[in-house]
Amino acid sequence: MDEIYFQSLLDKYRKNEISAGELSELTAAVNTGVYDETVKASVQASLESGEQQWDKTRQQVVFGEILRQIEAEAPVRRIMPEKRRWLAAAAAVLVILTIGWYTVNRLKTGQVRDNQVAVQDVAAGRPGAVLMLANGSKIVLDTAGNGTVASQAGVDIVLNNGALAYEHGALDEAGAEALNTVLTPRGRQFSIVLPDGSKVWINAESSLRFPVQFSGKERQVQLTGEAYFEVAENASQPFKVLVNNKTEVLVLGTSFNINAYAGQPRAKATLITGKVNIRSGKAAAVLVPGQEASIAGDITVVDNADINKAIAWKNGAxxxxxxxxxxxxxxxxxxxxxxxxxxxxxxxxPFGGKISRKVSLKTLVRLMDGTGLDFRLAEGRKLIITERK
Structure with a gap:
C-alpha cells in the first residue's frame, strides 16, 4: 500500500465514509507500524484542528487512557520507549475512536472534570452463551473447552475457540424435531455455524432457536434480540427467520442484520447482500442491498441505509x-x-461517534466526558447520564 492510498483511507475514516473492506485494509496497515508517522500527524492534526474540540488537558486524558488499555491488555510486555508509546496511542485512537465525538449542540460544552466516584470498573462484554438442548439441559459455553460438547440425533455439536458448529453425518429425521437454543445474556455475544453451513453472530441479550438438522421445504430459525446472518445458498430450501413470533424474513442466500429487541418501538432488518422478502401481518416488502426495513406492524423501507452502523456490533464497535x-x-x-x-x-x-466494544466502562465514560453531558458511574453497576450544569 503506498502512502497516498493510506492517507486516502485515513481521510475516509475521519469522514465516516470508509467501507468495511477499506476499514480492514486500514487497520492491517496501521498494525504494521510502517505508517506510524502518518498516523501520528493525522491524529495530532485532527486534535488541533477543532474536529475534536479538545484542549491539551483533554488530549492528555485520552492518550493516558489508551495507553493504560494497551498495557492492561499485555501485562507481560516490556515498557515501550516514549516515542513508540505515543505512536501506539495514536494508532489506538485511530482504531478505537473515530475522530469526532460530536453533537449535543443544544448543550453547553464543559471542561474535563474528575467527577467520578471511586467505584469498581465494569469490564466490556465478551464471547459467551448458554446452549439449551432439546431435552432442556443447558451447557454454559463460556467455560466449556474445545471439542464436542453434546450429540443429538446423529449430530455432533462442536465448540472451537468460542464458536459453535453442528457437524452431522447421515440425515436423521429426529434431528428436525430436536430444537436447540443459543441464549446470550447481557454482556455476552456468540457465533454459530448452523447445520446447513449458515453463519450467525448473536448479539447480547438475544436468542436463536433452530433444529439440529434442517429438513422439509424450508430452513426456519427463531430470533429474539439481534443477530447478523450469512445464509448458505440453497434455492430448493429457502431460509426463514421468524422474529419475535410475528415477523418473517425469507431468504435464499444472503447476508443481513436483524435488530428486534423487546421494548423497541420498531424492529429493523438491514440487507447487506442478496435479497430478502419480509412479511409482518398483512404488510410485505422486498429488500435489495443497502436497504433497511423498519417494522412495527407496517413496514417502512429506507434506501441508502447506514450498513456500517447496523453491523458495527458484529465488527467489535x-x-x-x-x-x-x-x-x-x-x-x-x-x-x-x-x-x-x-x-x-x-x-x-442525537449522539455521535464510534468506539471499540473492548474498552472497559470506566474508559468509555472518560472518553465521553467531552460531549457536554455528565456520565457518572455509581455503585451497583449503574451509569447515570445528566445534563452538564
Missing part, C-alpha cells in the same frame, strides 16, 4: 452516529450488563 441517548443507554446496558439512568428531557438528543 459501538457506532453511535445519529443515536439518541435512549438508544445509547440500551446498548450500554446490554453490553456491560449495567443499569443506565438519564434525564428524560435529554433522551432524544
Amino acid at each position: 459501538f457506532d453511535f452516529n445519529n443515536t439518541t441517548i435512549e438508544e445509547l443507554a440500551a446498548q450500554l446496558e446490554r453490553w456491560y450488563d449495567i443499569e443506565v439512568t438519564y434525564d428524560q428531557h435529554i433522551s432524544q438528543i
Whole structure:
C-alpha cells in the first residue's frame, strides 16, 4: 500500500465514509507500524484542528487512557520507549475512536472534570452463551473447552475457540424435531455455524432457536434480540427467520442484520447482500442491498441505509452516529450488563461517534466526558447520564 492510498483511507475514516473492506485494509496497515508517522500527524492534526474540540488537558486524558488499555491488555510486555508509546496511542485512537465525538449542540460544552466516584470498573462484554438442548439441559459455553460438547440425533455439536458448529453425518429425521437454543445474556455475544453451513453472530441479550438438522421445504430459525446472518445458498430450501413470533424474513442466500429487541418501538432488518422478502401481518416488502426495513406492524423501507452502523456490533464497535441517548443507554446496558439512568428531557438528543466494544466502562465514560453531558458511574453497576450544569 503506498502512502497516498493510506492517507486516502485515513481521510475516509475521519469522514465516516470508509467501507468495511477499506476499514480492514486500514487497520492491517496501521498494525504494521510502517505508517506510524502518518498516523501520528493525522491524529495530532485532527486534535488541533477543532474536529475534536479538545484542549491539551483533554488530549492528555485520552492518550493516558489508551495507553493504560494497551498495557492492561499485555501485562507481560516490556515498557515501550516514549516515542513508540505515543505512536501506539495514536494508532489506538485511530482504531478505537473515530475522530469526532460530536453533537449535543443544544448543550453547553464543559471542561474535563474528575467527577467520578471511586467505584469498581465494569469490564466490556465478551464471547459467551448458554446452549439449551432439546431435552432442556443447558451447557454454559463460556467455560466449556474445545471439542464436542453434546450429540443429538446423529449430530455432533462442536465448540472451537468460542464458536459453535453442528457437524452431522447421515440425515436423521429426529434431528428436525430436536430444537436447540443459543441464549446470550447481557454482556455476552456468540457465533454459530448452523447445520446447513449458515453463519450467525448473536448479539447480547438475544436468542436463536433452530433444529439440529434442517429438513422439509424450508430452513426456519427463531430470533429474539439481534443477530447478523450469512445464509448458505440453497434455492430448493429457502431460509426463514421468524422474529419475535410475528415477523418473517425469507431468504435464499444472503447476508443481513436483524435488530428486534423487546421494548423497541420498531424492529429493523438491514440487507447487506442478496435479497430478502419480509412479511409482518398483512404488510410485505422486498429488500435489495443497502436497504433497511423498519417494522412495527407496517413496514417502512429506507434506501441508502447506514450498513456500517447496523453491523458495527458484529465488527467489535459501538457506532453511535445519529443515536439518541435512549438508544445509547440500551446498548450500554446490554453490553456491560449495567443499569443506565438519564434525564428524560435529554433522551432524544442525537449522539455521535464510534468506539471499540473492548474498552472497559470506566474508559468509555472518560472518553465521553467531552460531549457536554455528565456520565457518572455509581455503585451497583449503574451509569447515570445528566445534563452538564
